[in-house]
Amino acid sequence: MKVPKLTIDNLNIEVRAGTTILEAAGLLGIEIPAMCFLSGCKPSTSCMLCVVKIIGKTGLVPACGMKVEDGMLVQTDTQEVAEARRAALELLLSDHIGDCLGPCQVTCPAGMNIPLMIRQIARGGLSGAIETIKKDIALPAVLGRICPAPCEKACRRRAYDQPVAVCLLKRYAADIDLASEQPYLPVCKPSSGMNVAIAGAGPAGLAAAYYLQRKGHQVTCFDENDRAGGMLRYGVDKKLLPETVLDKETSMIFGLGAIFKGDTKIGTDISVQELAVDFDAVFIATGPIQNDDPAWSSLEKGQEGIAINSGNYETSLKGVFAGGDCVGRRKLAVRAAAHGKEAAVSIDQYLSGKPVTGSEKTFNSRIGKLRDDEINNFLRNASDSPREVPARKYDGFEPEQAQREAQRCLDCDCRKPVDCKLRRYATEYGARQNRYKNERRLFTQKAQHPDVIYEPGKCIKCGLCIQIAAEAKERLGLTFIGRGFDVQVAVPFGRSISEGLKKAAAKCVQSCPTGALAFKNT
Ligand code: SF4
Ligand code: SF4
Ligand code: SF4
Ligand code: FES
Structure with a gap:
């Protein structure tokens, strides 16, 4: 059989017949963004993020589903391709319901990962909590005493009773660390000589x-x-x-x-x-x-x-x-x-001799104001206790108080803000969430699984989890239910995610391109 020879972005390559453009580009070190495709799974060509231009053909084609042909001239990096990819992302985002970061973190001037810190305190993992804090705040015991806590003004729990005592929780973790024999010291890079x-x-x-x-x-x-x-x-x-x-x-x-x-x-x-x-x-x-x-x-x-x-x-x-x-x-x-x-x-x-562009501005999906039935999703997994108050003015929390307070957090953040491909590519292509206006669907959460949380509003319907569950021979597994706009991934017969994913939960989470399927405690 003739070995196809093609050109991608002016680079020549010979590949086996049956190779896709996406794979051929990968062999040349050209990264084509892909969300719904995973090596080893059948392409669904649903996200259309991997589109490329083939000279002589009208329109663009998805590189993950298109096999190479001899003599093909492929362009992956043109203005037309970039615009089509941005439009594909904006379409996905128009139907996307999730907060990449908790409202508290968005409002914190230092951008501290507050929900993660609170989960770590709730689990008693204070060394993790101080590491999370010190990633973004150099003086947490100081600020934990004097900060007027703009994050608490944005706290979602405020709409229900009182905001989570973020500042006192930060102070609690920082005080325990400062009083320890070996307070946390971050790792410094080797000397730059500067x-x-x-x-x-x-x-x-x-x-x-x-x-x-x-x-x-x-x-x-x-x-x-x-x-x-x-x-x-x-x-x-x-x-x-x-x-x-x-x-x-x-x-x-x-x-x-x-x-x-x-x-x-x-x-x-x-x-x-x-x-x-x-x-x-x-x-x-x-x-x-x-x-x-x-x-x-x-x-x-x-x-x-x-x-x-x-x-x-x-x-x-x-x-x-x-x-x-x-x-x-x-x-x-x-x-x-x-x-x-x-x-x-x-x-x-x-x-370092790099362009001085300052901190990267990362894409952030926002749900906006929640409806009453939506906030109940969040409240379901949090403690109903009132806000804790230190025994005396100027005091901090006792350990039991900090634990109780941490359980009040609604975990508003997405658990995959770093690994989510939708967020990464939306940042890279400058995609806007509101370009295509859609009536917003209700935010729902399925948190019955001990380790995994499923948020249907973040699903891009790539079907990868369905394929993976089937390959793992899950008895129930996952399937698409509903039609058109209302199609959703779910466990058949209305059963829970813990019943559907008994073996393949971790692999489904790792393969899910967004935060739709994620580990709870990250
Ligand atoms: S799934 Fe991705 S884009 Fe959506 S909220 Fe999570 S991190 Fe943000
Ligand atoms: S409930 Fe927790 S995660 Fe949500 S805004 Fe308040 S502190 Fe942040
Ligand atoms: S939940 Fe399944 S179908 Fe939805 S984005 Fe994740 S892997 Fe794809
Ligand atoms: S990765 Fe090719 S269409 Fe989604």
């Missing part, structure tokens, strides 16, 4: 120091005071935030290798230009500035402080970044800390 000066050791500067040290850069923090903390030390009631807590958490950052140089005022003891010459990058986080202060004369100003590119924190001086209160009005400490964290991403990109 040096960064940070002007100001308040919430923004300390957060930037924490993330830059983790990236392997050597940080030196300059501050006009003799101790680190900035407004956290000098602008907060000590009953609310005892100095011992601040000292312990700031010393952890310096324990990662950051150097502190106190009693050093920018403009008097050292200038911005000198820092820019002596260091590979500079981050200014001094707190509010006067625009006419000569210390900042080398930088362009905006209405309220140093002018920055709000997407990446760059100032008008190359290699000099700024964030926190020196670039605008007074902020919550958590917002200033979020500036420090985000600026660290840009500074790391700058030091």
Whole structure:
């Protein structure tokens, strides 16, 4: 039999007859996005994300279902292909009901994975909880005492009784960690050989120091005071935030290798230009500035402080970044800390010679306002107890209180925000959720299985789970029920997912391209 020779994106290849375009492209190292296709399963060609152009043919074809032909000229990366893929994603999203992130996480200025932290506390896994917290918040015991908790204002539980006490739960995990023999220290990358000066050791500067040290850069923090903390030390009631807590958490950052140089005022003891010459990058986080202060004369100003590119924190001086209160009005400490964290991403990109684009903006599906019958889905799996209150003002939770409070969380987030292909490709192709307006269906959840949760509103009807369950010879397995718009994956005879998936649950979860089938405790 003749071996087909074809060209994909100007690269020539010979493959076995019967090979699909998707497979041939893979052999050339060309990734074609695919959602409904899984190697070893029969293609359903339902998502149409893998479309490509074949020169000489009208329209586009799905690469997962189309076999190669001798002499084919394939293009995978044209404007027409990108637009068709975006439209395919937008169609899927028009009928998609789910929150990639919990409303609390979307609102947290630091973007902390609050639902995961709460699940970890509920399960007694405090080491996991502190790791989750410290991924996004450098000073959680500090912020757990002073943050006015915008996340709690967005908490879904508020619509039912009172918001989950997110801030006290974070403080609980952080306090236990700080009091332990070996408080959590994140792993730092090997030294990059790069040096960064940070002007100001308040919430923004300390957060930037924490993330830059983790990236392997050597940080030196300059501050006009003799101790680190900035407004956290000098602008907060000590009953609310005892100095011992601040000292312990700031010393952890310096324990990662950051150097502190106190009693050093920018403009008097050292200038911005000198820092820019002596260091590979500079981050200014001094707190509010006067625009006419000569210390900042080398930088362009905006209405309220140093002018920055709000997407990446760059100032008008190359290699000099700024964030926190020196670039605008007074902020919550958590917002200033979020500036420090985000600026660290840009500074790391700058030091690595990459384009300085700042933090990636990831696609987020949102359900929006829930109807009463929908919130009941969430309430069904949560404790009915009222919000816990610490015994005395300024106290934190006792262990039993923290456990009880954590059980109140409604687990609003999707359990596959990282692995979900729909989210990943929606980000990559800039897909919008509301391009095609559809009447929204009801959000439902099937959580009877001990390990697996099924949320039909996130299903793209690829049928992979049905095939996998059949191959595993599940007695009941899964099937499509209903017609047209209302078609759904379900266990036959109205039985539960635990009855349908006795052997193949884990494989179905791993193969499901979205968060429709997911493990509960992730
Ligand atoms: S299934 Fe994907 S797109 Fe949908 S909510 Fe989950 S992570 Fe977001
Ligand atoms: S109930 Fe839990 S997951 Fe939902 S918004 Fe509140 S804290 Fe976040
Ligand atoms: S639940 Fe099944 S049919 Fe739906 S997206 Fe996941 S694997 Fe595909
Ligand atoms: S149609 Fe090819 S991956 Fe979905």
